[in-house]
Amino acid sequence: MTTPAxxxxxxxxxxxxxxxxxxxxxxxxxxxxxLDNSILNVAIKTISxxxxxxxxxxxxxxxxxxxxxxxxxxxxxxxxxxxxxxxGRKKVLLGGLVVFGLGSALAAESGSPAQLIxxxxxxxxxxxxxxxxxxxxxxxxxxxxxxxxxxxxWAGGVGLGIAIGPITGGALLDHFWWGSVFLINVPIVILxxxxxxxxxxxxxxxxxxxxxxxxxxxxxxxxxxxVYGIIKGGELADFTDTAVLGTIAAGLVVLAAFVVFEKRSDxxxxxxxxxxxxxxxxxxxAIALVFFAxxxxxxxxxxxxxxxxxxxxxxxxxxxxxLAAAQMIFAPRARLLVDRFGNKATTTAGLVxxxxxxxxxxxxxxxxxxxxxxxxxxxxxxGMAHIMTPTSVVIMQALPREKAGSASALSNxxxxxxxxxxxxxxxxxxxxxxxxxxxDKLRLLPPGVRDAxxxxxxxxxxxxxxxxxxxxxxxxxxxxxxxxxxxxTALCGSAVAVLGAIVVAVFLPGRGAVPQQGREGRELxxxxx
Numbered sequence: 001m002t003t004p005a006x007x008x009x010x011x012x013x014x015x016x017x018x019x020x021x022x023x024x025x026x027x028x029x030x031x032x033x034x035l036d037n038s039i040l041n042v043a044i045k046t047i048s049x050x051x052x053x054x055x056x057x058x059x060x061x062x063x064x065x066x067x068x069x070x071x072x073x074x075x076x077x078x079x080x081x082x083x084x085x086x087x088g089r090k091k092v093l094l095g096g097l098v099v100f101g102l103g104s105a106l107a108a109e110s111g112s113p114a115q116l117i118x119x120x121x122x123x124x125x126x127x128x129x130x131x132x133x134x135x136x137x138x139x140x141x142x143x144x145x146x147x148x149x150x151x152x153x154w155a156g157g158v159g160l161g162i163a164i165g166p167i168t169g170g171a172l173l174d175h176f177w178w179g180s181v182f183l184i185n186v187p188i189v190i191l192x193x194x195x196x197x198x199x200x201x202x203x204x205x206x207x208x209x210x211x212x213x214x215x216x217x218x219x220x221x222x223x224x225x226x227v228y229g230i231i232k233g234g235e236l237a238d239f240t241d242t243a244v245l246g247t248i249a250a251g252l253v254v255l256a257a258f259v260v261f262e263k264r265s266d267x268x269x270x271x272x273x274x275x276x277x278x279x280x281x282x283x284x285x286a287i288a289l290v291f292f293a294x295x296x297x298x299x300x301x302x303x304x305x306x307x308x309x310x311x312x313x314x315x316x317x318x319x320x321x322x323l324a325a326a327q328m329i330f331a332p333r334a335r336l337l338v339d340r341f342g343n344k345a346t347t348t349a350g351l352v353x354x355x356x357x358x359x360x361x362x363x364x365x366x367x368x369x370x371x372x373x374x375x376x377x378x379x380x381x382x383g384m385a386h387i388m389t390p391t392s393v394v395i396m397q398a399l400p401r402e403k404a405g406s407a408s409a410l411s412n413x414x415x416x417x418x419x420x421x422x423x424x425x426x427x428x429x430x431x432x433x434x435x436x437x438x439x440d441k442l443r444l445l446p447p448g449v450r451d452a453x454x455x456x457x458x459x460x461x462x463x464x465x466x467x468x469x470x471x472x473x474x475x476x477x478x479x480x481x482x483x484x485x486x487x488x489t490a491l492c493g494s495a496v497a498v499l500g501a502i503v504v505a506v507f508l509p510g511r512g513a514v515p516q517q518g519r520e521g522r523e524l525x526x527x528x529x
Contacts, residue, residue, distance in 0.1 A: 011141060018199060019141045023150055025195045026134040027157035029093060031164075032100065032188050033127045034157075038165025039172075039181045040066065041298050042313050045306045046178045047116070048458040054178055059456035060235040061113040063427045066299075067227055067420050068117045072124035073131075074416035075220030078269035079211055081132040081410075086211075089133040089140075090202035094193060096129030101189035108179035123182075131412050139396060140203040148393050152332040164324075166317030173313040210267035218258035219270070223417065226251030227424045234428020235455075274410070280398040282507030283391040286347060287411060288418030289500035290387050293358055293493040294380075295419035296426025300486050301361075305373075307457045308366055308479050322374050326381025327388075334389035343390045344508040348501050350386030353379060355497035361490035366479055394508070422493075430489045431456065437481030441474060457482040 011019075047065070050056040057065065084092040103123030110116040135154065142150045172180040229247030233239040262268040275281045305316040337346045357380040364373065392411060399407040435454045442450045445463065453463040453474075460478040464471030 011143060019146075019150075022141050022200055023138060023153060025192065025199050026138055027154060028188070028192045028195065029097060029130050030134045030154070030157050031161045032097070032185055032192060033130055034161030035165045035168070035188075036104070036123065036127075036182070036185060037066075037069070038161055039169035039184070041302055042166045042169035042317050043173060043178055043181045044299075044302055045458060046173050046313060047113075048456065050462055055110070055113050055116060057113040057116070058235075058452075058459065059427070059431050060231050061117070063231050063234075063299075063423055064117050065113065065120055066295075066423055067231070069120040069124040069127070070416050070420040070423070071220065071223050071227060072121045073128045074413045074420065075216060075223060076125065076128035077132055077413040077416070078219070078410070079213075079216050080129045081136070082211055082269060084129070084133045084136060088202040089137045090196065090200050092129045093133045093137070093196060093200070096126045096133065097189050097193055097196070098126070099123075100126030100130060101186050102126075104182045104185035104189070108181075108183040110179070135396070135407075135411075137200060137203060141201065147396065148335045148389075149332070151392050151396065152335055152389050154392075166320045167314065168317070170312065170314030170317030212262075212265060212267055212269035215258060215262055215265065215269040218254055218261060222251050222254035222258055223420070224251070225254060227420055230421070230424040230428050234424075234431035239428075239432075270410070270413075274399065277398055278507045279394060279509055282503050283394040283398070284410065284414045285503045286351065286387060286391050286500050286508075287395075288414040289496050289503070290351070290354065290384060291415045291418035292422035292425070293354065293497045293500075294384065294422065296422035296430075296489065297358055297361065297493050299423055299427050300430050300489055303457055303482065304364070304486055307461065308482060309370075319370070319373065320377060322378035323381040323384075326378045327385045330382050330385035331389050334386050335393070337386060338390050338393075342510045343394055344505060344510045346386050347390050347508055348505045350383045350390075351497050351501035351504060353383035354387070355494045355501060357383065358490050358494035358497055362487040362494075364486070365483060422496075426489050426493055429492055430485045433485035433488045434481050437484050438478060441477040441481075 044062050044065075047054045048057050048059070048062055080092065080096070100123050103119055103121075103126055107116060107119035107123060110119055135151075138150055138154060139147060168184065169181045172184060225247050229244050229249075229251060232247065233241065233244040236244065238244070258270075259272060262270050262272050275284075301320075302316060305311045305319055306313065311319065334346065357376045360372075360376045395411045396407050434456065438454055438460060442453050442460075445453060449463055453460050457478050460474055460481075464474040464478070467474075
């Protein structure tokens with residue numbers, strides 16, 4: 001009787017030895033992308049302040065400054081994953097970082113909201129190639145047993161970015177001009193490039209897909225039209241406007257055409273057959289719904305702490321620390337709960353906790369003790385950590401290993417699209433509720449000024465400051481109108497998280513069930529250099 005051979009490791013020994021150092025470099029690359037979005041969240045109030053302090057961006061322009069990045073990023077992730085699988089993840093990572101660095105330098109020097117929106121899109125072009133490649137490289141330098149632990153640490157890196165971002169942004173805004181929040185990316189990019197050239201191995205898919213330009217165009221155009229319609233509806237405080245409904249309908253038609261085209265294509269950028277796996281679909285939906293709720297709440301959270309409560313950008317950043325601290329503490333440990341209770345119970349509990357914390361915002365007033373906000377942020381982070389880690393593992397393990405780039409791209413796309421729609425929908429709910437609440441108090445203003453003053457709390461306070469003592473009468477009503485709008489928006493976000501909890505509770509596997517699709521017998525191309 002012969003002894004069965006021990007299966008040889010598919011990862012070269014030299015790569016295996018330095019796998020944790022490689023993970024560190026990947027997290028640095030990821031950090032830049034995540035850091036940028038969380039830094040911008042603290043800066044939005046400053047950017048909305050009239051020149052010379054900021055750019056005088058309206059609320060809809062702020063939403064576009066965030067969403068121009070998000071939509072380009074989400075639209076290109078499918079293709080970026082495939083290009084990485086085809087030409088090599090290391091090359092794609094290096095190229096993406098260079099473009100991101102250049103976009104950051106240009107964004108820092110923007111002279112108008114339109115320029116900022118454009119250069120944010122350039123940054124997204126680079127980021128789209130960085131994000132999926134980091135997770136794809138991770139899947140190819142760690143053996144299957146170590147992947148959940150590595151993904152947990154990787155998810156903790158996202159938490160670190162969320163933590164460092166607001167504090168870094170606040171510190172920069174306290175000492176420098178608003179553009180410094182983008183310029184800070186450049187030295188980090190240079191360091192990441194040097195470390196990557198030295199440490200990270202290249203890897204690719206032995207059977208890569210073909211690039212799908214038609215699919216990319218349809219997905220980006222469809223999402224841009226949909227988000228444009230939603231943001232416009234919030235700006236006008238009227239979702240029944242013909243132009244608004246027409247744009248939203250056009251976006252939905254283009255996205256439907258995208259799905260039909262992808263189903264018929266022999267080289268789709270989004271392989272819709274993946275979604276026949278209910279577990280995969282449920283995990284994707286959970287990620288999209290979490291970011292829908294979270295991004296929308298973060299958007300109004302900054303105005304609550306800075307405009308209503310009067311905290312500086314740095315103090316506002318420090319106030320968000322518990323959210324990130326909880327993610328860093330619990331993301332690497334979430335797998336222990338999964339081992340004990342299973343994916344379904346852990347993720348459902350995370351979503352229920354998130355929903356409760358979002359609903360808690362509906363009770364916040366101008367004089368609520370600040371420790372209550374801190375507790376809510378900490379518990380939100382705890383909930384998120386127990387959603388992101390299990391769903392990331394489910395998604396990455398539901399597809400064959402060499403399709404890691406595609407799985408990562410899909411996961412990130414749903415996260416970004418969820419976030420973009422969250423900012424658009426919840427931002428529009430906030431905008432429409434605020435305008436309806438403040439409109440009566442603005443009747444005494446001239447017509448041109450009145451319309452601009454109703455855009456956002458910052459616009460109202462800006463007009464009040466220009467009016468001098470007469471404008472003081474607007475400050476109280478502005479705070480009240482904003483708080484009411486925040487309460488409505490928070491409850492909408494909470495309802496979305498409840499929907500996510502129901503999807504997960506019904507479709508995710510219970511204890512011990514791991515979705516598997518043909519991983520064995522696949523050849524992997526990995527080159528150490």
